[in-house]
Amino acid sequence: MRLHLYSRFLLRQGSVYSGLNFPRQFPSARTFHATARAQVIKPFLLADIGEGIRECEIIQWFVEPGARVEEWDKLCEVQSDKASVEITSKFDGVIKKLYYEAGEMAKVGKALVDIDIQGEIKEEDLAALTEPGTGGISQIQAQDQAKKPLEAQFTESIQPPEASSAPEKVSPPKGKHATLATPAVRHLTKQLDVRIEDVNGTGRDGRVLKDDVYQFAKQRDTAPAQLQSSPSAPRGPQTETPTKLSNTQYQMFKTMTNSLVIPHFLYADEIDFSNLSELRARLNKGLAKSPINEIRKISFLPFVIKAMSMAIQRYPILNARVDTDPESGKPILIMRSQHNIGIAIDTPSGLMVPVIKDVSNLDIASIAAELNRLQALATTGKLSSKDLSGGTITVSNIGNIGGTYVSPVIVEKEVAILGMGKMRTIPAFDENGAVVKKQICNFSWSADHRVIDGATMARAAEVVRSFVEDPDSMVMHLR
């Protein structure tokens, strides 16, 4: 009966999405995985355990609602006449609901638990979530849903555990959540070959924390108890903590490794932002009174982006891509018509580079609006693969955080990148020799020296500079 409700829900979702006609996206370099992501809590069905058995008894549960599980973690043990079977989870996620109590008969092919899936779902695993009848519809829904990057696995903020006492043979009564642990802790227990039930958790409700596992492993390996090995002691030997890369980090690792083949050269320049600041202040006053596209404030970035687009107009090689000619096997340049400028954004889960498409045909207000939209999506982790793909050149405003000169790494399938440093006020001389305040910012360009020579880069950089330093000149190019 519950399954009927779910299937109706799925049906409705499916029809909404098919109506919207989302264009199918082919996975590009920027998408992280080619598999689908579901966002609802799914019932996980009891798989066929073979031998024509239609129902079996739940002997004991190893999880409870709220427990975090990883793929292959034991969910429960069931028994059917002579066979006792361990049921393991196919997904990473959080258990939301158990459909049976220990001692009840569970039906094969019906829901066993509800799991909030937080990993990828492979096509073949979709079958474990849906009954045969509703399988097709949920597949459509899964594919039409925007593909998005995985949530990074984060470690909870861990309270520092108290100094450990000598291990006792009699273990203290386990807390309610004695076997609950974050994925990072579970990974650690597997690495150190520790059973999580053995470790006394010092976290809330008896949760096992990383330090607890380390302590346990250390005490298990060295026979005498070591009272001085307190994890919170400020002085101690060098501790190495192997940490798995989050998905975002892993993607960064992969793309940057690929970027290694590009011979970079750095071209840096100091840009006078004084005029632009003034213009911006004036514009913001006007926007505060009558906003365009809901924008009340505009930052420097849209101006820089537009300036870049104009430079690319003059020097289209900056928008190109290096590839190999399939016939001759020789390197060729693929010129691209649209200026898709990627903006490097620091999000809670790591570095993301969403792309503003077709900047040459956008005005600054639209660029600003699009920038806001992408930033909002990035902070909530909801960037779609469409937003992340198709870039032709990139801007990285690390100056928001700090830094003067940077040496940015060119993104795969591009030939140039701009890194902006922090804006600062310095004293300078005007034409009369008097000391004036100037707002300057350092632009550091990196370019692919295989196809771009220093002169081209310099000229393009000069174009950007002149537009940024003298934004009024952009008026001449207004269409």
Place this chain on the structure above:
Amino acid sequence: MAPSRGLRPLLRTRIPALKPHARRYSEFVAAATDPSQKARVFVSQSQDPYLNLSIEHYLLQRTPGDSTILFLYTNSPCVVIGRNQNPWIEVNLGVLRNEELGVKLVRRRSGGGTVFHDEGNMNYSVICPPSEFNRDKHAEMVVRALKSLGTEKARVNERHDIVVDKEDKEGALKPFKVSGSAYKLTRLRSLHHGTCLLSSPNLESISKYLRAPAKPLIKARGVDSVSSPIANVGIDNFKFQEAVAFEFRSLYGTLSEASVWNRSIFFVDEKAKEVPEIAYGLEELMSEDWIYCQTPQFKFSTKNITETDSVQSIPSSWPPALRGIEFTAKHGKFTEVSVDYNDRTASSEQIELPLLNKLELHKITDWEQLLPPFLFTDSDRNVAVSPGRTMNQLFGMGNYEPSAYVRE
């Protein structure tokens, strides 16, 4: 020793070599976890049922995922109940505790019903990858072994048990069960184990161990044992071991040339206790918590037993005043207890029932203390009644003669 020879002869003292039979457990661990072994036979030299089951569990968890293992062992007298069974339904605990034979109570990790093991009974265990698991495959293998030793009428029946067709008194062929099986399926490995009655001296008394007096009074979920008539195959232990090992080798010996097929049998002895995982599993199997508290929820009730029923279920000598004891036990602990002596009692002894809540059933060693005897007035006669004694007999507590526990 002449000084001119130097001190070298003195220095050449011999370090005594390790006695070959004092096998360190590390050799066992190495043999079990060797990834190049695709098929291997282990035989236990211990008769401790808890240790043997722990070794079996260790082999299930630690042998390489693509290997197939045969493990043979014999146990000293014990009653082995299935993972999810109720000892108070399956076993006569009173006889178990008070019989001279000193039979142990064991709960195994695989499912299925209750069996009686002793030295005339050999157990075989096959651990294989799930892709090759099949309930009959290894039962057939054992049947081939039995046939090769002269038991021609051995076969696997529809319940995946091994039966031998024997002529009964009328000359008709009846199947007698000689081997029962149970299974444990994990993600990476599948285990099938079974026991084979070779020459058990206790065949006649097995039934008295397996008939629990409290059985008709308990309602529970869980797997019931299916009882069948049993018989001995009549084969020597050693011959059986060799025959099964031979059949196993024939089945798995012709593996790919690359795999190293070790023809020798590895003997596992008591030293295996020192392997940490085995020690851990052993402790768990021997703990009362595992044996008694893994019982699924059940309800015991002496109410609603009509006079006609009582002829079969409760001996009629048990007083009607007894009827009125009810309790539910979850994880082996009392959750609801009620005692109602249906207003025919002379005395009005109140029992402190809340005390019982959360206590473990198996820890109550004397029900007479909880339910003191009283005088019962029945049609002008005063009869001394002791419901506590009856409960003791039902649950196998107190120290009476074993026959006191046997249901008529």
